[in-house]
Amino acid sequence: MSPRQDPVRAWIATQAQTWFVLHREGQLTAAQRQQFVDWLCESPAHAQEYVALIGFMQDVQHVAAQNTTDADVLIARARAEVDVDNVQPMFAAVGSHAADRSPPRRIRTPVWVAVAATVASVIVLLAGGWWFHERNHYQTAHAEQRSWRMPDGSTVHLNSSSEIRVRYDDKQRRVDLVRGQALFQVAKDAQRPFSVYAGDAVARAVGTEFDVYRRADRTLISVLEGRVAVWRLPDVFEQARHAMDADAGNSSRQPIAHLDADQQAMISGHSAEVSQRDGKVRKTVAWLQRQVVFDHDSLGSAIEEFNRYAERRIRVEGAELRSLQISGIFSAYDAEAFLRFLERQPDIDVQRGTEEIVVSAAPPENLEKRVEKSYPNIW
């Protein structure tokens, strides 16, 4: 098996497993069934993987049914187990959120944690008077996605080349998105709002699910579930000065926007724009499924998305070609499939170098040859 194929195969397998699990949960919605059929019909490998998975699960079912361990023992062991930090969930984009509405169960902070936090704060004060109790740093490499469970039960999914710093104290939960993109599933805690700082933007929630994508010049905040308040950073600085010791959640300062599910806000140094367009949020969080979704996007920005994951950089030549509109759903890790799609376009040429891949406009005289090349069976 070539190493190039491996992540794609693993990705297909994860999709199959996700669908399988969703099926075992209960009746899928019509939209989900449609999505599942689309997935099955997308490639023979998908149908094959799913049938093979069914076969394997028959064995699992058989073995599980013969297990003699007491249910209470199983549960006790499961509860005692420390969470693995590298989960690869894909439900945010595929699954129905309705099933997950039950609030995450927050167990009250045990005494030893409180003691540890106090000790930590003393150490931190000694170290330089800094004000938070817990500080953590998480990052992903190029083409890597990871997820972590935070101490409060919230989950953070980091996209490729992303970095966050997490600071919790008893007044607030603060995350700084240093670069890249992160999706947050926030455990409810009315006492400690959850704030994400990214560039010029701050998004604050109590318990919800939202995505923050920090780009060089702007930050995009997308809400999947619940409600998120958004500030532009200068406001928050001012606010912080006003209410240094006060509860960070009860500020007199008004946020520039409140976002509900399926809404997005684009924040830059000069402007803030709130929009609600069908499918936009779904598109923004497609990365969780390791997909990229284009909907009349320019080829330039599409390639920029692929370059977040690709091993070899892809470059598009010419302003006209860069502004060409692209629509479709692609695997984020299969730039090759996207390039083959481009190659099939009669007026686009793809040159694969060792250092980079160049996409350019094909010379018009080659059109016939290109059609022949792209569709060998057509004649």
Add this chain to the structure above:
Amino acid sequence: MSDRRSYWNRILGEHGPGVTAFIRRRVRRAADASDLTQELYLRLLRADRAELIRNPEAYLYTVAVNLVREQAVLDRRWRHTVDAVDPPGDPALVDFRTPEEQVDLQARLAQAAELIDELPAKCQAVLILQYRDGLSYEEIASRLGVTTHAVKKYVVQGLAQCRDRLRRSKGGAR
């Protein structure tokens, strides 16, 4: 939910072993496997879409079962000639096949048992409570004190681990 479950158990009980054995046996040979996959896929594409969307999983399964029946005849006819050939494994196929062409049920189940044993306790608990005790994900979630979302994640993670292990053992045997 219970209707669905019993439906599933019935269809597995009736056709399950046949389909599993068939797929495991067939995918061993690259050409046969891609034929089978291709045929399965073509039948999906040709299917009446409304019908397919009504219950896609059952539809897919029924198509696979029909393929078993049809191919069983061919398989009997061709067994002697085809089995003499030992083509290389097919890297393009991903599945839970085992390295041996004819792995008997006991060996296969022993392997599955071993894989389940190696799973994280959370995933183990979910699979056993689900398949042995018939609990729903929701019920399991409340017993474990986590969200159903988390329960589903444990299963997907666990299956991914099983798949990795199976692939590695297959690679080692080759």
